[in-house]
Amino acid sequence: MIAHVAVFTFDSEMTEERAGALAEELRAMAASLPSIKRYAAGPNLRMRPGGADFAVIALVEDQAGIDAYLDSPDHVDLVAKSIAPFLVQRQAVQLEVPEDWAPLWAEGQP
Template identity: 40%
Template sequence: MIRHIVLFKFKDGVSPEDPRVPVAESLARRVGDEVPDLRYWYAGRNFSDRPVAYDFVVIGLVEDEAALDRYMTHPFHQDAIAVWREISDWVIADVVERDATVVAHELAARR
């Protein structure tokens, strides 16, 4: 399993009140419903105002690198990226889960 984490930081001049922000956030939340390869999906706004804080996060879980590639190229995901590109910069991390059994139990508990 691969955990995909993306942290978004609004570009200079973009605030949460910008009308593009709720559109981007809504699209980010819908990615989990639209992309079948995602086993888990979370999207949310950061409430911290610390200078090093990012503004929004998405966290996904996919089965393997092939599923990660399908997620990355999925048309809905690409549409969401286009909106985020206008208003933010981001950093990502793709990490291999250490214990797939623990992940499987977490997923089962959510169902």
């Protein structure tokens, strides 16, 4: 299993309301893509100083899952419409998820 983690820094035009709407849009888009096993998106909770404004975590099976997600027309359109106009910086990593995390993506689990 692979985790794709992306963090975003936005300009001041990305209000709390827009960030909330973006999180909802991203979750709806992710729910429509079979390659995504688990997904989380939302604004930084600001529990510690610094950091990015917004993050996304997508769990997929493999490289093909990453490609299916990031190259999907729905994802490309959403990024162009709801992220790019406000984007200052984006960083992303993909990392292998330990096998003992399997319950996180088991069928029937939230």
